[in-house]
Amino acid sequence: MGSKGIKAIVLDMGGPLNSAYVDKDRFMNGAKNYIKALKENPLTGQGLPALGTAMLINLTNSMGFLPTRNYSTGNFEHAESISGEHLLEIQSQRKGKNGHACLSGCAIGCSNIYNDKHSDYLTSGLEYETLALLGSNCGISSLDTIAALDKMCDDFGLDTIETGATIGVCMEAGKIGFGDEQGAIKLVEEMMAGTEFGKILGQGTVYAGKQLGVQRIPAVKGQALAGYDPRALKGTGVTFATTPIGADHTAEIYWAFRV
Numbered sequence: 001m002g003s004k005g006i007k008a009i010v011l012d013m014g015g016p017l018n019s020a021y022v023d024k025d026r027f028m029n030g031a032k033n034y035i036k037a038l039k040e041n042p043l044t045g046q047g048l049p050a051l052g053t054a055m056l057i058n059l060t061n062s063m064g065f066l067p068t069r070n071y072s073t074g075n076f077e078h079a080e081s082i083s084g085e086h087l088l089e090i091q092s093q094r095k096g097k098n099g100h101a102c103l104s105g106c107a108i109g110c111s112n113i114y115n116d117k118h119s120d121y122l123t124s125g126l127e128y129e130t131l132a133l134l135g136s137n138c139g140i141s142s143l144d145t146i147a148a149l150d151k152m153c154d155d156f157g158l159d160t161i162e163t164g165a166t167i168g169v170c171m172e173a174g175k176i177g178f179g180d181e182q183g184a185i186k187l188v189e190e191m192m193a194g195t196e197f198g199k200i201l202g203q204g205t206v207y208a209g210k211q212l213g214v215q216r217i218p219a220v221k222g223q224a225l226a227g228y229d230p231r232a233l234k235g236t237g238v239t240f241a242t243t244p245i246g247a248d249h250t251a252e253i254y255w256a257f258r259v
Contacts, residue, residue, distance in 0.1 A: 002157025003202065035107045048110035049099040051084030053128035056227075058083045060132070065232035067137040067225065069178045070168035071218045074229040078141035082131050087112070090143060094119045114147050123151040129249075132227030133164025138171060139178030145185070152188045163188065165205040165224035173212035221246030 001007075021027055039045040047055050060066040061079035068076040080086060091098055094115040102111040102125060111125035126147055134140065134149045153160050167184050170176060176183030190198030201208050205224040209217035218225040220240045226249035230237030239252040 007157065038107050044108050048108050051088055052098055052110045052112050052125065054082075054084035054087045054112075054126065054131055056084070056128045057131055057136075058085065060228065061136075063232065065229040067132055067168075067218070067227055067229055069139050070137065070165075070172040070216065071225065071229060072216075074232050076136035076139075076141075079136065081141040082135045082143055082146065087114075087126065087143060091115075100125060114143075116144065116147075123147045123154065126150060129227045130160040130164070133161050133224075134167070134184070135164075137164050137168045137227075138184055140181055140184060141179070142181055145181040149184060149188060152185070152192065156188075156192045158188070158191065161226055162204055162224045163191075165218055166201050166208050169205055169209040169212060169214045169217060170201070172216065173209075173214050175212070219247060223247045 057066065057079055061074075061076055064074040066074055066076055066079060068074065076082075088098055090096065091112065091114070094117070096115040096119075097113040099109045100111040100113055101109040111127070113124045114122050114126045116122040122144075126143070130150050131143075131146055135146045140146060149163075150160055152158075153163050167187055170187060171178045171180070176187070187198075187201060191202045192198070194202075200211050204222070206217055206219045206222050209219075221244075223246035225240065225247045228236050228249060230240055236249070236252065240247045243251045
């Protein structure tokens with residue numbers, strides 16, 4: 001969508017969509033019980049509202065499946081610097097906001113509004129996948145840099161998983177070093193500017209990796225791996241291999257049963 005200049009697709013139904021309840025009382029009671037269960041669960045009622053999906057950083061790192069330096073390992077020595085706990089600390093200093101609902105009516109509210117060092121809005125929301133792929137996968141440990149990259153991706157219509165994985169293969173190829181924050185920003189700027197090299201990167205992780213001669217390209221069926229190293233999560237690996245679109249982390253949540 002980004003390459004075509006499309007920001008959104010709107011369907012005009014020609015008027016309000018009034019859907020009648022088949023059994024309103026039964027529906028409302030069911031919804032009430034479901035929300036109650038979410039609020040009482042330690043993860044969805046406490047952890048996610050307080051820390052957001054960034055709470056997974058320390059967890060996945062400790063379990064050995066946090067993508068690090070183009071998936072060369074599952075442990076990042078600076079994981080604490082991009083963790084939900086550190087994010088919350090910065091939020092309190094800069095008047096940011098955790099527990100933000102990304103849509104009206106959400107009972108969990110795991111998103112956030114991240115402010116820069118001047119307490120001005122920078123991006124929303126800074127999620128686990130973004131922190132993992134633009135952070136540890138690239139050897140970057142600065143939340144401010146990851147947030148800046150996230151904003152650039154949002155503004156231009158780039159997926160942060162695919163972009164982070166693409167930057168990772170560039171680092172693997174030696175175009176820039178792992179942990180080179182300004183180098184990573186310049187790579188995204190090249191994609192935004194449509195330079196010759198930027199167009200190669202804009203084609204995604206697999207295409208860019210092949211053009212750069214990288215042997216280890218973290219992708220399945222043309223789609224970049226998400227923030228879970230399948231070598232440590234065998235069930236996730238099977239899912240990546242068998243889903244129609246490849247490395248789809250939304251097709252299963254096998255790893256949650258290990259938490």
